[in-house]
Amino acid sequence: MAYPVNQAMYPPAFGMQAPPTSFPGYEGLVPGVSGGFLPPPPPQVLPTPVHTTQQDWSIPRLSEEAAREAFTSFVDSHCCYSSEPVKDGVITSMEQFNTFRYRLETFTESRKTEWATKPYEGETMNPFTQPPPGPWEMPVKAPVMFKDHVQELEIPNSQSIKPCDTCSASGRVKCNKCSGTGSITCSTCRGAGKDSAEDRCNSCNGTGKQKCSDCSGQGTEECGTCKGKRQLLSYIKLMVQWKNNVEDFIVEQSSGLDVANLGEVSGKPLFKDALQMVYPMTGFPHPGVAEASEKMVMEHRSKYSQSGRIMQQQQSIELIPISKVNYQWKGKQYFYFVYGTESKVKADDYPATCCCIIL
Structure with a gap:
């Protein structure tokens, strides 16, 4: 988009160093105040329906041997657990409570701007010859999809040079360590000018003062704002943030295992679909998954298209195996x-634990 140049924004009395009062597309941007996230252009791609194909939704039942191996590894990883229930316990029954996990990932890009400064290093500039590109017109290479990333850029044609206010364009400021005096209290005699024997202190020659090491006795140090350059380059900074917004839905199961534990494990992949804008799933055997997909897709589209641009979406379904193993040890029933x-x-009710003292 081309913007007409408004000559009134470029006061000739201030020459090359005077930034315009505003730029087209950046009106209201105040130095020192973030411009906030900028609404993106409307999406151009509309989603199309996707139907899941018929496939094997089952998962093999856990064998007793595999259940015992997993139990053994679990107990071996706990120093306070006795291995007797694993060796002597008898598995009485095994129940399967497999469940589905639907996951929606929405990879977004958001942009915000703010005035920024940095030491002027003598860069060649052609300020205000043409308007800067709009925040969403800046070409930015996207990172790997579905990975969080942040990038900062300078908006072209927004630069101007100004004197550093921190040091009044001198390049130096009062030393913090000595408060500008060039000297500090002697560390040997602590300002007394004498040592423990009441003789003249050799470290400070009896003055009680030492030359400040930070400023070498000058009383001033390099300005931290302009790094001694005396001038600052003022420009509009564009901050681009890519974020992967992930939401899961797990179908309820009646095993008694807290659903929060399932966030720690993976399942058998059944389906994956990645598009710029995905369509809610249809035709899945479990109605709860289809309902969750429709609800989450619509919510993500509404929520994340307001303050950012949806780059790509990805939805997937996993079948998470859950087996409840009931076993008997010393005449009592337990499970894991x-x-x-x-x-x-x-195994919250593991029956053979002890207190360990780690030295």
């Missing part, structure tokens, strides 16, 4: 869970 493709174990 084996879940996820990693065969993670949860």
Whole structure:
């Protein structure tokens, strides 16, 4: 988009160093105040329906041998757990409570601007010869999809040079360590001018003062704002943030295992679909997954298209295996869970624990 140049914004009395009062597309941007996130252009791609194909939704049942191996590894990882229930316990029954996890990922790009400064290094500029590109007109290379990333850029044609206010364009400021005096209290005699024997202190020659090491006795140090350059380059900074917004839905199951534990494991991949804008899933055997997909897709589209641009979406379904293993040890009944493709174990009522003291 081309903007007409408004000559009134470029006061000739101030020459090259005077920034315009505003730029087209950046009106209201105040130095020192973030411009906030900028609404993106409307999306151009509309989603199309996707139907899941018929496939094997089942997962093999956990064998007793695999259940016992997982239990053994779990107990071995706990120093305070006795291995007796694993060796002597008898598995009485195993129940399967497999469940589905639907995951929606919405990869977004958002942009915001603010005035910024940095030491002027003598860069060649042609300020105000043409309007700067708009925030969403700046070409920016996107990172790897579905990975968080932040990038900062200078908006072209927004630069101007100004004297550093911090040091009044001198390049130096009062030394903080000595408060500008060039000297500090002697560390040997602590300002007394004498040592413990009441003789003249050799470190400060009896003055009680030492030359400040930070400023070498000058009383001033390099300005931290302009780094001694005396001038600052003022420009509009564009901050681009890519964020992967992830939301999961897990179908309820009646095993008794807290659903929060399932966030730690993976499942058997059943379906994955990646497009700029995905369409809610249809035709999935479990109605809860289809309902969650429709609700989450619509919510993501509404929520993340307001303050950013949706770059791509990805939806997937996993079948998470859950087995409840009931076993008997010393005449009493106990149980543990084996879940996820990693065969993670949860055994809250493990019957043989002790207190360990780690030295």
